[in-house]
Amino acid sequence: MTEKIVVENLYKIFGAHPEKGLKLYQEGFSKDDIMEKTKQTIGIADVSFTVNEGEILVIMGLSGSGKSTLVRCINRLIEPSYGKIFLDGVDITGLSEEELRKLRQERFGMVFQHFALFPHRTVLKNVEYGLEIQKVPPPVRREKAMQSLEQVGLKGWEDSYPEQLSGGMQQRVGLARALALDPDIMLMDEAFSALDPLIRRDMQDELLDLQERVQKTIIFISHDLDEALKLGDRIILMKDGKIVQEGAAEDILTNPADEYVEKFVEDVDISKMITAETVMKNPIQVASFAHDGPKAALWKMKQAGISSIFVQHKSRLQGLVSADDAVQALKEGVKDLTGILQTDITTVLPDTPASELFPLLAESSPVAVVNAEGRLKGVIVKGTLLAALSEGVSNNGTS
């Protein structure tokens, strides 16, 4: 494995007199004390680590722990106060402004938490930006930009403006903009934090897919351990500007270095990792609101051996019909399900954690798992959840 980036004893102290902050820091004062005594803020302090070629390194920590400062020091959007950064063995802390610009153009791609797309440019023009400032001829940059858009699955959107796109799509544009330059290093500062959980998981999957193909060296900032575990080949945990632990996901989970890390790790409990999607059963039979009357519904329930059945109309879940009501309706000679449809049923999204499912299952009726479009994906009853959990626990215990 080759070392791509080596960071040595890097400090960033915000304020007019970093040397005062440094002195106190080396005397062992805390970040808060230093702030109080000298009005200097420790952004990052004495940070050393390496990033290997082709790996995803995740930097984690609570808000204010210095993650953004660190990643911006690496491409010198923030000028480090002390220390060295080697890129392929060359120290980049001493580069001139001109050399630095060239370095940023050719080596670094950056993706931002709030996308930072240029609102006055179309999607294509956004993706072309990096190439445009390198004065790449228009046909070439257009082609590269289109390729890059295709990579992130946004073909056909090139003439839209960013604000016409959803958050997830905007961040794909952000990703495409960085990829268009074919940089060897990607800096991603909480790139997925502003997305809602479902989209966020999709994006994580896609980043992993993409990484299989493009093999970049990625520094990914996150404040979410689940995300870090999923993406990171290695994880660095930061607190108050310092690195508290560094290692593979496994090390951090099993040997938390201190209470701070332990607190992080505690959050990933098993019932959070198991979701509705993993424990649900396929609905064996579903009644159609348009075609089925009480008789057909009863027949389907009998076939599946269940005492109530979900009713769909045009691929959207409408409600639930119980066998008792269906029998009653049949006796009265009713031909459709309108009168006996129970619409106040409990539904959850596929990624709802198991911990949130328990209270819902307290009542005896089944819970429907529906996707964002309202389509029935599965059914959960109390028994299935308990079975899945005990399985999950034993699996997790042995791995």
Add this chain to the structure above:
Amino acid sequence: MEHLRIPIGRVIELSIDLFTEHFSFITIAFSQVTENGIKYLVKAMMFFPPWTLILIFTGLAWYLSRRRGIALFALIGLALIWNMGLWAPTMSTIALVFISTLMAILIGMPLGIVSALSQAAYRIIMPILDVMQTMPAFVYLIPAIPLFGLGPVGAIFSTVIFAMPPAIRLTCLGIRQVPVELIEAADAFGSTKSQKLFKLQLPMATPTIMAGINQTVMLALSMVVIAAMIGAKGLGGEVWKAIQRLQPDRGFESGIAIVIIAMIFDRIMQRIGNKKEETETR
């Protein structure tokens, strides 16, 4: 108390004298450029029979604003001006406003850019603008006389100075409003300062800058009227004559013509600003 008086006025007077004596080449150059500018512009406009110009202006109003109402207003308004026998002074007013606005923008926008990008420039320019914008308009006529004498050049000089502050201020504001995140993104891709300015800051500031230019046009129009006192011709000159000769009818007619011109300018400028915004946030 007399001997303790701080000689602010005297200092200003001396510096104007100094300027007229040693930097007259600047004032002469300015005179020639503006004098010729006005002369040819007015000549060109008077070359056409009024009705063709009215149609051209109406078409232009429609083209720029894409609003039938505004075009119709321009048509009727300009026809009324012609009918009142105020065509020639109106053309000369339009020429004065056009040239002053152009100069105010050419000087004001770069100053706005500089004050947006340099904190030092900002600290110097903004207080000056504050003073300029509270100073009564008439005061600007005073230095024009020793520098350029009576006539349209002095009027344009005063007008440019009077109308410039919004162009500076709103250019500066527009650029400063660009979110730091976007600046950071542009930096992260290795943009030079001028690439940042032309590809990000100015395009994003355009709607704000257009609002500034609109204000500049309106100020220029009002000042051009006042500047009749130092010999700017045009509609202001008609009003000034009417005051001196006690002809209220003539005075009011000219006043109405000024209002018509102002409204046409304002509506068109507003639409240009909005249209820009619409296409940008489409």
